Amino acid sequence: MKIKVAPNDVQSMSQDGESILRSLQNKSLPEIDLIVREGIQNSLDASIKGTKKTRIDFKVGSFNPATLASHFNSIEHTLKKYYFDHNEFISISDKDTYGLTGDYKSDDPNVLDNSNFHKLVFGIGKNQDKEGAGGSWGLGKTSFFRIGIGLVIYYTRVKVDNVYEERLIASLIENPNQENRLLDTSSRGIAWWGELDELEEKIYPITDLKEIKEMLHLFGLENYKDSETGTTIIIPYINPNNKNKELNNNESFYWQKDKEEQIKMAVQRWYFPRIMNKQYSKVLGNSYLECRVNNELLMPHINFENVFDIYQKIYTAALLGESTHEDIKVKEVKFAQNVLEEKDKPIGYIAFKEVSKKELDMFPPNNKPSGLAYLGVTDKNKNEQNNSKVVAYSRRPGMIIEYSVDGPWTPSEFLYEESNLLLGFFVPVSNSELNKNYNNLGYRTVENYLRSTENSDHANWMDQEGVGIINRMKKYSAQAIKNHYFKEDNNSNITETSGLSRKYGELFMPPKGFGKTSKGRKSEKKWGNKQNARYKKDSYVVVMSSQPIDESTVGVNINISIKNQSKSILFLQVITQDQKLDAEKWTKSVGSNLEFPFTIGDIYIYKINGYLINDNLGFSSIYESYGLHVKKDSPSNRFVEFQSTINNQVDIEATLKIKMKSKRYQPNMAIKTIQ
Numbered sequence: 267m268k269i270k271v272a273p274n275d276v277q278s279m280s281q282d283g284e285s286i287l288r289s290l291q292n293k294s295l296p297e298i299d300l301i302v303r304e305g306i307q308n309s310l311d312a313s314i315k316g317t318k319k320t321r322i323d324f325k326v327g328s329f330n331p332a333t334l335a336s337h338f339n340s341i342e343h344t345l346k347k348y349y350f351d352h353n354e355f356i357s358i359s360d361k362d363t364y365g366l367t368g369d370y371k372s373d374d375p376n377v378l379d380n381s382n383f384h385k386l387v388f389g390i391g392k393n394q395d396k397e398g399a400g401g402s403w404g405l406g407k408t409s410f411f412r413i414g415i416g417l418v419i420y421y422t423r424v425k426v427d428n429v430y431e432e433r434l435i436a437s438l439i440e441n442p443n444q445e446n447r448l449l450d451t452s453s454r455g456i457a458w459w460g461e462l463d464e465l466e467e468k469i470y471p472i473t474d475l476k477e478i479k480e481m482l483h484l485f486g487l488e489n490y491k492d493s494e495t496g497t498t499i500i501i502p503y504i505n506p507n508n509k510n511k512e513l514n515n516n517e518s519f520y521w522q523k524d525k526e527e528q529i530k531m532a533v534q535r536w537y538f539p540r541i542m543n544k545q546y547s548k549v550l551g552n553s554y555l556e557c558r559v560n561n562e563l564l565m566p567h568i569n570f571e572n573v574f575d576i577y578q579k580i581y582t583a584a585l586l587g588e589s590t591h592e593d594i595k596v597k598e599v600k601f602a603q604n605v606l607e608e609k610d611k612p613i614g615y616i617a618f619k620e621v622s623k624k625e626l627d628m629f630p631p632n633n634k635p636s637g638l639a640y641l642g643v644t645d646k647n648k649n650e651q652n653n654s655k656v657v658a659y660s661r662r663p664g665m666i667i668e669y670s671v672d673g674p675w676t677p678s679e680f681l682y683e684e685s686n687l688l689l690g691f692f693v694p695v696s697n698s699e700l701n702k703n704y705n706n707l708g709y710r711t712v713e714n715y716l717r718s719t720e721n722s723d724h725a726n727w728m729d730q731e732g733v734g735i736i737n738r739m740k741k742y743s744a745q746a747i748k749n750h751y752f753k754e755d756n757n758s759n760i761t762e763t764s765g766l767s768r769k770y771g772e773l774f775m776p777p778k779g780f781g782k783t784s785k786g787r788k789s790e791k792k793w794g795n796k797q798n799a800r801y802k803k804d805s806y807v808v809v810m811s812s813q814p815i816d817e818s819t820v821g822v823n824i825n826i827s828i829k830n831q832s833k834s835i836l837f838l839q840v841i842t843q844d845q846k847l848d849a850e851k852w853t854k855s856v857g858s859n860l861e862f863p864f865t866i867g868d869i870y871i872y873k874i875n876g877y878l879i880n881d882n883l884g885f886s887s888i889y890e891s892y893g894l895h896v897k898k899d900s901p902s903n904r905f906v907e908f909q910s911t912i913n914n915q916v917d918i919e920a921t922l923k924i925k926m927k928s929k930r931y932q933p934n935m936a937i938k939t940i941q
Contacts, residue, residue: 267436269339270469271449272456283455284441287412295725298525299642300409301356302532305499306555307665308407309360310540312382312497313553320553321361324533325560326526328353329484334502337481338417338436338459341448345503348446349415352503355485356413356525359498362553365424366433366497370470383471387420387435387458408439410501415448416440416455419500420471421482423490432489433471434478435460519639530559531571535642538574539581539691540664542566549585550662550696572626573637576619577658577689584617584693594619597746599692601738606712607699613712613735616657616743618690618750623652626687637687641669648672657690657743659727661716668726674740677748684928692743707733805834805908807937818926819867826918826937828894828910833941837905838864838924839934846934849904863931865903867923871896875917892916 295303306322313320331353335345368381378384386407410418419436435458440447442455449457458469472478479489485500504525521527533541540546540555541564547554557564566575583589589596598612606613627634636649641656648654648671657675658666670676675692696713707730709715715735719727729736810823828834839846840863849862872879874892889896893912899905903925910916924933 267337267339267459267472268462268466268469269341270458270460270462271452272454272458274453282442282453283416283439284443286439286456287408287416287441295642296528296532297409297413298528299532299536301358301413301501302529303536303665304407304409305358306533306537306557307663308386309358309363309497310553310555310663310665312360312363312365314362314364314495317362317553318547319556320363321556321558323357323359323361323558323561324529325355325357325359325485325487326529327355327357327486327560329355329502331503334484341438344448344450348448349503352415352505354504354525355500355502356504356529357485357487357498357500359487359496361490361494361496363496365495366420366422367424367426370433371468383422383433387437387471410499411437411439414501414505415503417448417502419481419502420497421478421487421500422497423495425495430493430495431473432475432478433473434481435469435471519635526560530562530564531640533557533559533564534570534574535640536666537664538566538570538578539585539660539666541570541578543578543582543664545582546585546664550664552662552664555664571640572634573621573640573689576621576625577691580617580619580689581658581660581691581693584615584691587612587615589617591619595750597750599739599742599746601742605700605704605735605738607701611698612695613698614692614694614739614743616690616692616746618657618688618747621687621689623685626652628652637689638671641671643669643671651685652687653684655688655690655747657692659692659694661694662696662713667720674737675743677744677751678932688747690743690747692739694739704733704735709733805829805832805937805939807836807935809935815923820924820926822922822924822935824920824922824935826908826920828908828916828918829939830910830913830915832939833907833909834937834939835905835907836866836922836935836937838866839936840864841932841934846936848936849902861927862904863926863928864933865925865927866898866906867903867925869896869898869906869920869922871918871920873917873919894918 302324305324309322310320331350332346335342335349338345364382366383366386368383368385369377370381370383370387372378372381379389417436417438419434421432421434423430423432425431437459438448438455438457440449440455442449442453447455449455460469460471461473462469472481475489482489482498485502487498487500490496521531537555537557540552541557543554543566546552562569564570566578570578579591580594583591583594583596587596587598594617596615596617599614599616600612604611604613621637623629626637628636636643636652638645638652638654638656639649643649643654654672655676657670657673659668659670659675660666676688676690694712694716696711696716698712700709700711700715704710704715709718712735715730715733716727719730719736727736727739805826805828807827808825810825812820812822814820826836837848839848840852852862871889874889874894877892879889890911893910893914894916895907895909895911897907897909899907906922908916908918922935926933
């Protein structure tokens with residue numbers, strides 16, 4: 267094949283290979299995952315309209331590097347010098363797609379901008395503009411050049427005016443500053459191989475079927491035939507130094523040791539919503555995905571990992587807006603101030619389910635790792651604990667944008683079995699039209715807006731400035747999950763402090779926030795500080811400081827004021843995002859199987875009305891001379907009762923021990939006057 271080296275025009279502001287390879291900023295995903303995400307999505311975007319399925323085949327194999335090198339004019343000897351023993355390749359091939367259609371010979375930029383062939387092969391940063399598309403063919407395609415030595419071969423078969431045409435061209439993007447560069451005379455590190463025009467100025471694809479067949483045969487691949495159209499991307503010279511790059515010095519799993527297994531896992535991880543899912547096709551009208559890896563068909567319930575089998579059911583429930591499985595809950599996500607043209611319509615659905623270790627085959631004899639590991643979580647502690655809250659989300663194309671682990675899509679607290687995962691999926695109602703305020707900003711539908719927020723790697727959704735739709739999606743999804751577990755707390759005669767910080771619940775190191783008073787609902791806020799409590803002449807409690815005692819106990823220094831001639835109860839609560847559950851409400855909400863996570867241990871009172879007290883006897887008659895009776899609840903140890911018998915307020919300084927039965931919940935201390 268003849269070569270064309272990208273020109274270096276100092277006035278054209280053209281990028282070099284190094285800057286292009288850096289342009290896809292995602293460094294958190296393994297390179298295999300990046301090419302799987304990009305390759306499949308581009309194929310799905312090119313699916314023939316009305317087709318029921320899109321077939322995609324991945325192949326991992328070997329080739330003869332010397333024979334392949336002989337096809338590349340000008341770099342043959344350099345390839346043999348540096349890469350004579352690099353014989354591994356990956357190919358991505360689709361069928362039931364249009365292939366790389368479009369003109370590639372025109373001199374009209376507008377024509378070339380509408381050519382899928384030109385945009386993929388030559389147009390760095392040229393995006394897909396198809397409605398509902400997921401891939402970009404822009405910067406995302408740089409993942410193909412990063413996993414190998416920078417050489418990529420494109421083969422496609424298209425139908426033009428009822429005539430089938432095959433095209434093959436190769437491209438190179440490399441860092442021109444690297445030591446073993448292939449283009450030693452190029453300052454940009456970019457070139458193409460194919461056929462040159464008569465003036466040897468433009469490069470075109472090879473269209474000769476014999477030449478194409480010879481090239482494909484090197485990789486054990488075949489030409490498209492009969493009425494088949496599609497595209498095959500071949501990445502040769504896979505760099506063996508990248509083989510275990512994604513392990514990142516963390517725990518190693520079986521799929522990370524072999525490229526074929528890595529691809530199988532990545533396909534499931536990012537595309538389980540669409541794989542052999544006919545419900546997806548029925549609801550959205552798009553084709554479902556039929557995917558093979560080295561001729562092995564990936565099938566739910568057959569060779570899917572358990573976590574993806576479960577997750578596909580959760581996704582489908584959110585897509586349908588209802589569940590056929592009793593253990594999968596589906597909730598509408600509806601904004602208080604709707605952004606949609608149809609004001610009563612939800613912006614999406616959140617489906618979720620608690621998943622046990624047994625369901626994930628984590629017990630003998632299978633001993634599988636945590637479901638989090640299959641989702642790509644590398645945090646060893648999270649994998650061992652197996653109790654995270656995960657929400658995945660996707661647009662219409664069905665590719666997972668992100669797994670948000672213990673993030674803003676879920677409540678900060680939740681109530682379920684401690685060794686379970688909470689798996690959730692948010693699916694937007696993509697075709698819903700936004701109201702005119704957003705139309706004026708250029709956003710017509712929910713899908714249109716969400717796609718505009720994605721970066722080239724499609725790794726998350728981030729609101730455009732001044733819009734806030736995504737932040738509300740997160741907030742209301744978390745609220746919907748929380749409402750499933752918690753009932754509204756309407757009690758207003760309680761003074762409380764929320765100074766026991768989140769850090770205490772996890773690490774028993776609570777100094778931040780310990781003296782702060784409650785910032786709850788308006789009905790409770792008036793009781794949330796010392797000045798207002800005195801004005802109302804009611805009992806109150808303020809946390810002054812704290813110190814960890816052991817792994818499950820913390821000592822809390824508190825000031826308590828007891829209303830004159832009254833009886834008050836000091837007790838603990840579980841704090842949620844904006845509700846608090848005492849032991850009684852806890853049992854009503856979650857049942858008696860899950861024990862209330864906090865108990866009150868010893869209480870040591872060392873000052874009453876400013877006088878030092880010798881409390882060696884614990885709860886005794888020593889307080890009575892101060893007009894105070896103290897009694898701790900027994901045997902459950904859930905509250906302490908204080909009774910004042912005099913006509914003056916009783917001020918107490920004390921240290922209270924809190925016992926933690928679980929590290930997953932945030933405690934709150936409160937007091938209420940009951941007589």
